Amino acid sequence: MTLPPRVVVLAAPSGGGKTTIARELVTRHPGLFGYSVSATTRKARPGERDGAAYHFLTQDEFLRRRDAGEFLEWAPYAGELYGTLRSEVERVLASGRHVVLDVEVQGARQVRKAYPRPASVVTFVIPPSPRVLIERLRKRRTETEAELSRRIDIAIREVETARRDIGDVYDSVLVNDDLDTAVREVIELVQGRDVSPHQPHDTANLLSAFVRQLRTEAAQLSQSTGRSR
Numbered sequence: 700m701t702l703p704p705r706v707v708v709l710a711a712p713s714g715g716g717k718t719t720i721a722r723e724l725v726t727r728h729p730g731l732f733g734y735s736v737s738a739t740t741r742k743a744r745p746g747e748r749d750g751a752a753y754h755f756l757t758q759d760e761f762l763r764r765r766d767a768g769e770f771l772e773w774a775p776y777a778g779e780l781y782g783t784l785r786s787e788v789e790r791v792l793a794s795g796r797h798v799v800l801d802v803e804v805q806g807a808r809q810v811r812k813a814y815p816r817p818a819s820v821v822t823f824v825i826p827p828s829p830r831v832l833i834e835r836l837r838k839r840r841t842e843t844e845a846e847l848s849r850r851i852d853i854a855i856r857e858v859e860t861a862r863r864d865i866g867d868v869y870d871s872v873l874v875n876d877d878l879d880t881a882v883r884e885v886i887e888l889v890q891g892r893d894v895s896p897h898q899p900h901d902t903a904n905l906l907s908a909f910v911r912q913l914r915t916e917a918a919q920l921s922q923s924t925g926r927s928r
């Protein structure tokens with residue numbers, strides 16, 4: 700590898716596709732990328748193995764390890780705690796590979812601070828439209844309709860946060876339409892080529908439009924699930 704290994708952060712609203720892209724990067728290029736397995740207090744979904752998808756911890760264990768300074772970053776999300784273990788990041792970097800992190804927006808900001816440019820590359824991933832986001836979440840079948848509605852509410856705040864953080868935290872916004880293209884764009888970004896076709900104000904407009912449409916979709920969802928907002 701010509702460049703020193705970097706910390707590659709994929710942030711996205713739930714359903715954006717960051718886990719899928721991260722998995723593809725590591726599966727297709729195992730000599731180039733390694734995955735940082737996060738810790739979480741949430742319950743494992745069917746098929747998720749402890750130590751592979753996440754390190755599943757109790758709340759007490761998570762807090763103990765947090766207080767011992769074991770996390771590079773951590774954040775609450777939908778009533779659970781999530782965090783990146785320093786040991787995971789260091790393990791992959793020490794092997795000479797780029798380390799891929801899949802985190803929500805508060806975590807992305809913390810990692811950017813800990814690993815300023817060019818040690819990290821931080822990208823915000825969105826699907827082609829809010830409708831596709833919801834369709835992909837539904838198809839994943841990992842949340843109930845009420846949980847899905849909650850994740851959409853969080854997604855609105857996350858996309859708003861990313862819009863404010865463009866340039867400061869994020870190097871690019873990646874529209875995850877075709878998976879192969881998305882994976883290629885991340886690789887090009889990590890290798891130092893700016894693949895974002897958007898200027899900062901275009902990116903801001905893109906995210907503003909996304910939030911507007913997502914609000915409309917969310918209102919329809921909460922009507923159908925009977926949730927009050």
Ligand code: ADP
Pocket residue numbers: 711712713714715716717718719720801835836838839875876877878881
């Ligand atoms: P996140 O980790 O951001 O919550 P996931 O990676 O779990 O998102 O993706 C959400 C769903 O969308 C998954 O079912 C995944 O298979 C699907 N998905 C992700 N990227 C694409 C894509 N480019 N085209 C079609 N489906 C996708």
Ligand code: 5GP
Pocket residue numbers: 711712713717737738741772773774776781782783784801802803804805806807
């Ligand atoms: P999920 O429950 O869908 O696996 O993850 C919920 C959210 O937590 C997603 O946005 C995911 O990216 C984020 N997440 C996963 N691991 C971490 C982590 O280590 N740190 C932070 N800050 N967020 C994480």
